[in-house]
Amino acid sequence: MKPYVLAVAAITLSLSACSTDPGENETETETPEVSTESQSPGSAESTEAPEPTEPIESTEAPEPTEQEPSENEQYVELFLEALDALDIEYSEPERVEAGGLSSASYDMTVTGSSSGIQVFATEETQAAWVEASNSLGGICVVIDGAALSLNSSEGIADSAEIAPQIAEEVGGTAHGN
Structure with missing residues (x-):
């Protein structure tokens, strides 16, 4: 019986070691x-x-991206505020692929004719764009960093009349006819 008791004690100890911990x-x-x-x-x-x-x-990465549109948006808003102040009809500008010299471009209509806002990265590119516009008979309003290009074909009379008014409102310069 002693071996049996020892066997039971050994099993109990091993089971208690497994089951209690x-x-x-x-x-x-x-x-x-x-x-x-x-x-x-x-x-x-x-x-x-x-x-x-x-x-x-x-x-x-997003910071420059966020700053770039807000700078562009400032130019767009400046022109739109001038058009509103002068009670000139226009459509909401739509951002499009930038043209050759501009860093950002917006298509819109002003007095029912095709127009656009161009934003420039440097003074040099803006000067080159204004020179090209003048040589082609374009009508535009220029401020530092941007230009409002007005229609110089079917709406040329309206464009020539309103360009100096817009230029005065935004503190810029009217170019063209």
Whole structure:
């Protein structure tokens, strides 16, 4: 009986070790995870490094994009406010692919005729555009950084009449007929 009692005691001890400490077994299962975690800090460092770098890059990239349209929008709004103040009919400008010398272009109608707003990146490109417009008989209103190009064909009489008024309203210069 003594061997039986010893066998029961051994089984009881082994079962109690397994059944009373399931948390320890889970912890032991987690221990390899801890050892994996000890490998992860190296991985975590490489994971942490791109995370701060990526948001900085993504934060920096939209800023110029956001600033560019707001600068363009200021020019558009300036011309629209002048047209409103002068009670001149116009359609809402629609951004289109920029022309050869402009950095941004907007198509619209003014007094029912095709017109547009051009935004320029440099004074030199703006001067070249104004020279080209003048040589082609164009009518436009120029401010520093932008121009309102008015129709110089079917609506030329209206354009020639309103260009000086718009120029005065925006503090710019009228060019053309």
